[in-house]
Amino acid sequence: MNDAADSPNASPDDADRRMWLSYLQHELTSPAEALVEYTTALLAKTQTLPNTFHTSVERIRSRAQFVHHTVESVAAGVASDRRTLRHDLRGAVGYVISACEDLTESASPEQIETLNPELVETATLARKVMGLIESVVRYSPESEAVRPSGGIRAAFEKHRAEVVRASTARDRVEPGRILLIDDNEFQRDLLSKMLRDAGHSVEAVASAPDAWAKLAEPFDLILCDVLMPGVSGLDFLRAIKSHPTLWAVPVIMVSALEDDEGVLACIQAGAEDYLTRPVKAELLRARIAGCLEMKRMRDREQQYQARIDRLVQAIFPPAVIEEWRSAESIRPRRHEKVGVLFTDIVGFTAWCETRRDEPEAVVNSLQELIAEFENAAHKHGVQKIKTIGDAFMAVAGLTDATPNPALTLLNFGFDLVAAAAKHSAGWKIRVGIHVGPIVSGVLGQTQFTFDVWGHTVNAASRVEANGKPGFVTLSDEAWQDVRESAVGHSREANAKGLGTMTVWDCAPPVE
Numbered sequence: 001m002n003d004a005a006d007s008p009n010a011s012p013d014d015a016d017r018r019m020w021l022s023y024l025q026h027e028l029t030s031p032a033e034a035l036v037e038y039t040t041a042l043l044a045k046t047q048t049l050p051n052t053f054h055t056s057v058e059r060i061r062s063r064a065q066f067v068h069h070t071v072e073s074v075a076a077g078v079a080s081d082r083r084t085l086r087h088d089l090r091g092a093v094g095y096v097i098s099a100c101e102d103l104t105e106s107a108s109p110e111q112i113e114t115l116n117p118e119l120v121e122t123a124t125l126a127r128k129v130m131g132l133i134e135s136v137v138r139y140s141p142e143s144e145a146v147r148p149s150g151g152i153r154a155a156f157e158k159h160r161a162e163v164v165r166a167s168t169a170r171d172r173v174e175p176g177r178i179l180l181i182d183d184n185e186f187q188r189d190l191l192s193k194m195l196r197d198a199g200h201s202v203e204a205v206a207s208a209p210d211a212w213a214k215l216a217e218p219f220d221l222i223l224c225d226v227l228m229p230g231v232s233g234l235d236f237l238r239a240i241k242s243h244p245t246l247w248a249v250p251v252i253m254v255s256a257l258e259d260d261e262g263v264l265a266c267i268q269a270g271a272e273d274y275l276t277r278p279v280k281a282e283l284l285r286a287r288i289a290g291c292l293e294m295k296r297m298r299d300r301e302q303q304y305q306a307r308i309d310r311l312v313q314a315i316f317p318p319a320v321i322e323e324w325r326s327a328e329s330i331r332p333r334r335h336e337k338v339g340v341l342f343t344d345i346v347g348f349t350a351w352c353e354t355r356r357d358e359p360e361a362v363v364n365s366l367q368e369l370i371a372e373f374e375n376a377a378h379k380h381g382v383q384k385i386k387t388i389g390d391a392f393m394a395v396a397g398l399t400d401a402t403p404n405p406a407l408t409l410l411n412f413g414f415d416l417v418a419a420a421a422k423h424s425a426g427w428k429i430r431v432g433i434h435v436g437p438i439v440s441g442v443l444g445q446t447q448f449t450f451d452v453w454g455h456t457v458n459a460a461s462r463v464e465a466n467g468k469p470g471f472v473t474l475s476d477e478a479w480q481d482v483r484e485s486a487v488g489h490s491r492e493a494n495a496k497g498l499g500t501m502t503v504w505d506c507a508p509p510v511e
Helices: 014-045 051-075 082-106 109-136 150-166 185-197 208-214 233-241 260-269 281-315 318-327 348-353 359-380 405-422 455-465 476-482
Strands: 177-181 201-205 221-225 251-255 273-276 333-345 383-388 391-396 429-443 449-453 472-475 489-495 499-506
Touching (some): 014 051, 014 082, 014 109, 051 109, 082 281, 185 201, 208 233, 233 251, 233 260, 359 383, 359 391, 359 405, 383 449, 405 429, 405 476, 429 476, 455 489
Parallel strands (some): 251 273
């Protein structure tokens, strides 16, 4: 036989084609007729069984009839390229095998006793027909030079083994939501039943466009036929893997063809696995379980990374995070004019002493107040630096263009005073603000801390220590930046380490 005749793109001469048609008729006609006879006998046995069995066997017989009709048509000279013929025949015979196995698994002992001889004979014959299809309707690429090496198949089998090893036992597998795409109604129904029997939720569609319409909903896995009219399974796979959000959904490809080029194309396009019909229920469950387990491991890793990202965002300013991501280091910087705010709770230590046997109540009360402070910081575009006991430190104008850091912190401070006053503990707080140059940077090797240093930081701390409870107190330098927009009263304060300084007390606006 001329190998070129095996290519769908080649035109074998009449002599070769007549020889091949005679060979096909001789080898496949009788087995195809026998398959129809066996499935007809099996159908007769289901008359006394539940309707579901009768319906399933009717579908098995219809696939056997399809095989017989297809063989007769091709033997009579109806044109068909070998790749399509092999795919169609393998798909139909594979359905017969898989459906017989599924009936065997789902039937009761009494039902099996009735059906067993015909089921065994039908499945056995179908396997022989499958072998004949492989030898008679053999498909091979036109050029051996483009055939992938056996190493590719071995690499994929290694990957497949890893997927199966990753799966948990069947009774411990968490069910998944699966999108099934197959243009063959019988194959869709059979695979859907296998998946639902394993506890999965299944949405079954007949084409890639129908699948896209479903993908607005979340799915844990996609099971996709390779050869479909219109948009092929391979094109659909490539579209999925290039999508910005759907690329992570695992895809298992299913085909009646078993050729290295098809497997290679699916691997390169991003398929997690590749199954060849007939698909055994146990094998399908194992592959599905493995892919779902790997997806859930990836999902947990992404959730863990998201928690880390949120933690990093809570510790470092956005500009610092961006610098670290791009340069993998954070260099110290000097900032010429930054507003620094400190606040602490008046009488907090004494309040804790009255609740020394209620540590959870102390922490929960403080957590509630700090959460309000952080919400206010987000509202005003203020960067929290840290908490120290019951003290809270924040800055304005550090990494973004804040026109008036002192005014931003004044309004922020008013919100802090109001939040403390509304707290169930009835706390009052002192708030102190100063503006000036600072140095910022990150310290630590295993526990990192972003912090700021300099005279401005010390002065803001001293202003807060000398502040009036329930007021926002500003240094004279900070007051000069807000005096056109605020009402305040000046006084002299003795700041530790800094001597006498002028401060301004601003009362929160009356609501």
